[in-house]
Amino acid sequence: MYYNCVSQVKTCLTIALIALLSMSVRAEIDTYNEAGGVIQTATQNVLKLLEREELVVEGQEDQLVAEIDTVLSPIVDFDYISKQVMGKYYRRASKEQRIEFSGVFKTTLLKTYAKALVGFKIDKYEMVPPRKESPDINKQIVTVDVFSADGTKYSLVYYMKKEEGAWKLVNAILDGSINIRLSFKNQFADLMERNKGDVGLVISTWKDKVDPGKDSA
Numbered sequence: 001m002y003y004n005c006v007s008q009v010k011t012c013l014t015i016a017l018i019a020l021l022s023m024s025v026r027a028e029i030d031t032y033n034e035a036g037g038v039i040q041t042a043t044q045n046v047l048k049l050l051e052r053e054e055l056v057v058e059g060q061e062d063q064l065v066a067e068i069d070t071v072l073s074p075i076v077d078f079d080y081i082s083k084q085v086m087g088k089y090y091r092r093a094s095k096e097q098r099i100e101f102s103g104v105f106k107t108t109l110l111k112t113y114a115k116a117l118v119g120f121k122i123d124k125y126e127m128v129p130p131r132k133e134s135p136d137i138n139k140q141i142v143t144v145d146v147f148s149a150d151g152t153k154y155s156l157v158y159y160m161k162k163e164e165g166a167w168k169l170v171n172a173i174l175d176g177s178i179n180i181r182l183s184f185k186n187q188f189a190d191l192m193e194r195n196k197g198d199v200g201l202v203i204s205t206w207k208d209k210v211d212p213g214k215d216s217a
Contacts, residue, residue: 031134032134032140035167038167039169043125046072050117050118055067056118072169075168076169078106080168081109081171082102082106084170084181085185087185087189092199097200104203104206105184107207120148121149123151126145137162139159154174187210188202
């Protein structure tokens with residue numbers, strides 16, 4: 001009688017454990033699909049913009065950037081990324097300087113993105129299934145393979161973070177070698193060194209120094 005009770009308890013615990021694991025896997029899949037859906041929708045909307053000939057002709061760069069802004073602003077955490085770009089110098093900056101740099105950085109990033117899109121001429125894209133589960137369901141890595149008209153493939157890895165119920169992009173890596181956030185962070189640190197640690201001067205000259213439309217450092 002005692003043995004049967006113990007056996008039943010073990011069986012119940014095993015079933016409960018399997019159920020919990022199944023729930024965990026489903027939650028992981030659901031959160032990944034949410035994050036991936038955000039990226040997929042944004043990608044589709046950006047590609048629709050590139051189909052509009054009036055936006056991709058020379059002289060319409062500002063209008064294209066404005067249109068891309070409407071697509072990306074809801075899903076990109078520009079404030080968070082700009083803070084990471086400033087790195088150790090963030091604490092040295094005043095509240096006003098942090099806000100100013102966030103705005104300037106956003107403009108720079110959008111212009112860089114717009115210029116890359118026009119030059120790349122995307123033919124198609126494919127969402128790549130995740131290779132492994134994320135240890136934190138509120139942080140997901142979404143990979144997209146992008147193909148140019150000549151068949152060249154590039155892999156874009158998007159780092160997504162969920163805050164207050166919304167998924168936000170906090171970094172991106174191109175082909176495993178170009179870390180967007182780190183690249184800008186290195187440029188900020190280099191400018192700080194060149195300008196003897198003057199945060200205000202670096203912020204005021206950032207747009208001219210890093211503008212993708214100019215030959216700059």
